[in-house]
Amino acid sequence: MKLTYLTMLLLFANQVISPSNLVVTYKGETVADVQPADFAIPYLDEPILDEEKYSEFIKELEEDIYQEPVNATLNDSGEIVAGKAGYTLHRQKFRDLFYTYFLNKQPVEIEAPVLKVHPRVDKELLAMIRTKRIGQYITYFNSNNEERAHNIALAAEAVNNYVVFPGKTFSFNEVVGKRTKEKGYLPAPEIVRGEVSEGIGGGICQVSSTLFNAVDRIGVKILQRYSHSKSVPYVPSGRDATVSWYGPDFSFKNNLNQPLLIRAKAAYGNMEINIYSSDIVEYKPREVPNASKELRRDMEMFGE
Template structure:
């Protein structure tokens, strides 16, 4: 009850003086300067909570540092993750109230609270050995743009971890395929199926992952086929994706976290799923992809899409 009364007093009390500046710093750099008068209603002598919320949201964006998950590098070694941080809002509120209901100027170092990565080195060491699913498809490595896009997407997916009951989204994990992120136009036609535009080749990555996931016996939540058959997987075994359209999603219905490993080597892209030896899964039979490379026809005009087969 006393705490509620104190909170009410702090919320509605009038500051003793509307003059004076509060300087807020982060890593010894000033990130905001504020005045009491800006947070006080002109005729009600009350703290404007809406303006206060805007302030802490802006500060949180300025000081936020995302954590970095642990991963497995190209040599198979585990690279430790990094702890991030964000604004410690409750501590900041107490310090802000001390300034607001006090007098004169003030200086405040933005208080931070740690944000830990979802995946640490210890977890990876426990789920990296038991392979539960694998699939490989092949492509023309001489098509440099398409091969480059496949490599970028594979790197975005490598070392991803899907926890029990979690639903994995291909689009969310890979992100939007844009030139700014390094994706290239891949203007070709494969067996009559257009495959040009920024991010061309991404659908082969999603299709390869789909078959690895299906082979591991996991639950497919969302998967769409192309309008025509594509050559890099058996008929009906593809998974088309587009940033503003179809997605490929699956759920980890097992009792253990699952590690996704992706690897591009020459003219092949492969996915392998790993977990601990305590995992409960029921693998499915999935036909292998053909090693025959389809004929590619280059096109002069590029059609700009976020991703295509």
């Protein structure tokens, strides 16, 4: 009995003194602590990696390490704010390191190898495509309707500084994302099946409609565009673009030879969108009717 107890004590002590853990660190902090047995296919004489378990581990590790790059932008003064590179796990290098540990079953600490992720838009590109304004559209809203004005400004901020490369598609729903309380959107009037009702994010269709008219003026290819079930006062009849997270989207394709820069701002009752590109952009301007300034005074009780 004493021998059995002593044997168990020694085994436990050996586990404490000589663990076979793999500790993964990133920037000096531990992001994972695992054992080889967790990734081995059981009941085999030779250690064979369970690829499914390893893939799940890598996915979680990558999510912990990933740092999204930040695009270069223009501030309110028109000055370029430089972008910032991001980082992601270097999968191949990590697999080589992991496999050595898996076969040797020796305790080891690995600093996660990473790859630099460059931003989509750097300051050099932004400097090139901000030079020429090729499209503009302005609509008007009642700034005294604070909830609706707030939603309009929030959606305008989401599309501001977005760059659409040649051959690529812009989706309003994809770029702006789901309109939720957590993102700061407020209940405001909106049109649902021809009736005015309260909804989170009411007002954002004015942003999508303003954008539609701005890009339509430069002749891009409109892919999706739907009108409201009743007329809206902020654009001429038939010139609106309704959007809904679970419903219609507004999207267009940049069929021009240069990237397009969207500049959007909502303030003092004006929703303004300007489209910029480089000096060598080739496009054919289109006639699009302007929104009426007189409509703003009629909007006090209006909701989308």
